[in-house]
Amino acid sequence: MGEAVSLYKNVWEKGHFVDTLSIVAGLHGDHLNGLHLVSLLSRFLQDVEDGRLPGFRIAGKIQLFPMVNIQAVMEGERLWSFDNLDLDLAFPGSSCGELADRLCNVLYKHTADSNYALLLDASEKRCVSIPHIQLLQPDRSLRRAARYLAGEIPGGGPDRFPGLGIVRELQPTPAFQLRLYNQWIENNVCALVLAGGRSAGIDPETNGALLANVVNFMLAVGVLAHATRKAEKGEARFYSLENERRVSASHPGLFLPEARVGESLRQGRKLGELRDIYSGETLEELFAPQDGLLLTLRDYPLVYQNETVATLLVEKERRWYWPFS
Amino acid sequence: MRTRSVVAYKGPSGASVEIVKQTFSSARPKPARRVSFLAGLHGDELEGVYLCFLLVQYLRRLKETEPGAFLGEVNVYPAVNPQALCHGSRLWPFFSVDMNRLMGEPAGNSLPAGACRELLADLKGCSDLAVDLHSSNQHLAELPQIRIVKDFEKKLLPLALQCNVDVIWVHPMAGVFESTLGYNLNRAKVPTLVMELGICLRIHRDFCSQILDGAIHLLHHAGVLNSSRRPRGEIKMPLVLKADQVGLVQAKRAGLFAGRVKLGDRVGKGDKIGDVVDPVRGETLEEVVSPFKGTIFTLRELPLIYEGAPLVRVALDGPDER
Numbered sequence: 001m002g003e004a005v006s007l008y009k010n011v012w013e014k015g016h017f018v019d020t021l022s023i024v025a026g027l028h029g030d031h032l033n034g035l036h037l038v039s040l041l042s043r044f045l046q047d048v049e050d051g052r053l054p055g056f057r058i059a060g061k062i063q064l065f066p067m068v069n070i071q072a073v074m075e076g077e078r079l080w081s082f083d084n085l086d087l088d089l090a091f092p093g094s095s096c097g098e099l100a101d102r103l104c105n106v107l108y109k110h111t112a113d114s115n116y117a118l119l120l121d122a123s124e125k126r127c128v129s130i131p132h133i134q135l136l137q138p139d140r141s142l143r144r145a146a147r148y149l150a151g152e153i154p155g156g157g158p159d160r161f162p163g164l165g166i167v168r169e170l171q172p173t174p175a176f177q178l179r180l181y182n183q184w185i186e187n188n189v190c191a192l193v194l195a196g197g198r199s200a201g202i203d204p205e206t207n208g209a210l211l212a213n214v215v216n217f218m219l220a221v222g223v224l225a226h227a228t229r230k231a232e233k234g235e236a237r238f239y240s241l242e243n244e245r246r247v248s249a250s251h252p253g254l255f256l257p258e259a260r261v262g263e264s265l266r267q268g269r270k271l272g273e274l275r276d277i278y279s280g281e282t283l284e285e286l287f288a289p290q291d292g293l294l295l296t297l298r299d300y301p302l303v304y305q306n307e308t309v310a311t312l313l314v315e316k317e318r319r320w321y322w323p324f325s
Numbered sequence: 326m327r328t329r330s331v332v333a334y335k336g337p338s339g340a341s342v343e344i345v346k347q348t349f350s351s352a353r354p355k356p357a358r359r360v361s362f363l364a365g366l367h368g369d370e371l372e373g374v375y376l377c378f379l380l381v382q383y384l385r386r387l388k389e390t391e392p393g394a395f396l397g398e399v400n401v402y403p404a405v406n407p408q409a410l411c412h413g414s415r416l417w418p419f420f421s422v423d424m425n426r427l428m429g430e431p432a433g434n435s436l437p438a439g440a441c442r443e444l445l446a447d448l449k450g451c452s453d454l455a456v457d458l459h460s461s462n463q464h465l466a467e468l469p470q471i472r473i474v475k476d477f478e479k480k481l482l483p484l485a486l487q488c489n490v491d492v493i494w495v496h497p498m499a500g501v502f503e504s505t506l507g508y509n510l511n512r513a514k515v516p517t518l519v520m521e522l523g524i525c526l527r528i529h530r531d532f533c534s535q536i537l538d539g540a541i542h543l544l545h546h547a548g549v550l551n552s553s554r555r556p557r558g559e560i561k562m563p564l565v566l567k568a569d570q571v572g573l574v575q576a577k578r579a580g581l582f583a584g585r586v587k588l589g590d591r592v593g594k595g596d597k598i599g600d601v602v603d604p605v606r607g608e609t610l611e612e613v614v615s616p617f618k619g620t621i622f623t624l625r626e627l628p629l630i631y632e633g634a635p636l637v638r639v640a641l642d643g644p645d646e647r
Contacts (some may be wrong), residue, residue: 005631077584079416082629084414084416084462086422086426089423096632096633099632099637102633121637124435169430173434173504174428174429174503174504175427175430175503175504178501178504252335252337253337253339254337275336276339277337278339301387304337304419305334305436307435307436308436309432
């Protein structure tokens with residue numbers, strides 16, 4: 001009906017022959033944590049450009065895409081509703097296709113030549129998870145980049161989140177090649193996914209802390225500089241698929257959690273229980289199958305039979321990377 | 326007819342959800358061939374579901390009256406995304422996922438991925454040939470057609486010619502197909518025809534009747550049925566199109582599309598297809614004319630359009646018509 005569909009980006013740039021970092025949020029309309037983190041980054045970078053943060057200066061090109069799936073965000077939905085389309089399964093898109101294809105293609109073209117890229121993603125639907133980094137088949141440079149994004153979250157700690165030191169290796173699936181992140185990797189962009197939190201919600205305290213991690217990352221890759229401060233490598237723990245243990249519900253019903261994400265669990269620790277909706281009877285108690293870190297926990301209480309309610313990271317082949325400089 | 330549940334799980338209320346398979350077994354100890362029909366991967370695509378009804382009805386009567394006609398085995402999966410079907414939605418509700426983008430995923434990833442894996446395994450285990458029935462989405466209507474990925478053309482084209490469709494479209498491989506049921510079955514060496522007809526949320530009885538004839542013909546051609554009361558009518562000789570024989574007309578402007586043509590119409594270069602109008606200002610934004618000569622086999626049904634929206638696809642009369 002004549003309303004424009006626009007894709008906005010905020011850009012800070014110093015010089016022409018510089019490295020570029022692209023940060024993308026809001027591929028799904030319910031990934032609100034990413035939107036919030038980008039808004040914090042925008043304010044920070046504008047303060048840098050305006051000289052309100054002494055010592056910092058823009059040293060490269062930084063472009064932030066706060067809200068890609070505008071239609072879904074406006075509707076409060078996850079997907080691009082006009083086509084029932086998961087926008088993160090539509091890359092690289094097409095310059096001559098339908099609107100969603102064109103939007104994906106524009107975003108891809110604006111970011112595919114970047115040296116570095118960050119995709120801000122939420123947890124799995126109806127779950128909450130600790131903030132963590134995701135990588136696809138990481139080589140040395142990706143691992144190195146992850147260590148600069150990793151680091152303790154001030155105000156986190158054992159009672160809250162264990163820090164952004166968790167790095168999961170993603171598992172490629174047939175549909176994975178249609179994701180923006182995979183397109184970046186295929187285009188040799190040093191790209192990482194920053195995931196976590198819960199969908200359809202914002203955690204301002206954690207986002208405020210994550211801002212420091214992203215600033216450290218920007219210092220490390222050289223798009224941001226500081227007169228005295230240098231980027232610091234954080235401690236990262238790399239987990240492959242073999243290190244993940246999913247706990248599923250044998251019964252359907254109401255899931256009442258007892259454990260909290262980020263908690264280091266001992267084998268046998270109760271994760272929660274399933275209750276029958278009609279009788280209130282306990283159908284099943286769910287326990288940690290072995291020692292591990294609780295990465296993801298069901299946040300929405302209604303559960304289908306065989307659904308995953310928790311994911312643990314276990315230390316089967318734990319590899320530590322210390323912050324050697 | 327034997328009814329089996331191939332995937333079953335319970336919802337939060339405890340109600341059971343099942344994917345059901347109807348099997349018409351062979352009169353022989355060892356079936357000559359096993360053919361499977363499935364519908365409803367997208368829950369709003371009802372043409373295939375109705376077609377399964379027609380097929381089950383036909384096969385039941387045949388089983389009662391002429392059981393010896395079953396030389397092979399026929400499996401019918403009328404609703405493989407039952408919750409989406411009840412909801413009338415393309416996606417599996419609650420999870421908001423497209424089942425036809427989950428095929429080939431590891432089972433542990435989610436309940437829908439696990440269900441897809443079980444369904445795929447069951448189909449592989451009981452099919453020498455499969456037909457995956459689809460309608461178009463809510464935007465477009467399609468003449469009955471079979472779409473074939475180029476890599477599988479040699480094996481599938483002779484089978485597709487038996488199905489009484491109007492069009493067979495042989496198109497190049499694209500990444501999006503790798504997570505579909507049809508592609509995964511073909512990769513697993515189960516020849517699978519992916520059929521599109523009509524539009525979602527509606528039933529076009531003529532199309533369904535046409536494809537029922539095609540399904541019965543295919544079953545006889547494949548040696549699964551040998552009925553004395555086989556329909557003797559001629560089946561259609563479809564237009565077989567390569568990628569460069571399909572012309573796409575897209576909207577240059579956003580607005581409301583008011584079409585002037587019907588599915589199956591012949592158009593020439595310069596013929597008017599419709600108008601794109603601005604209802605707020607009362608202006609005609611674009612007079613859409615065909616740049617091609619040929620037959621319309623896809624037509625825009627949802628009038629709301631953005632720039633780039635497909636309006637018609639034309640089966641070109643020849644390579645020079647582009």
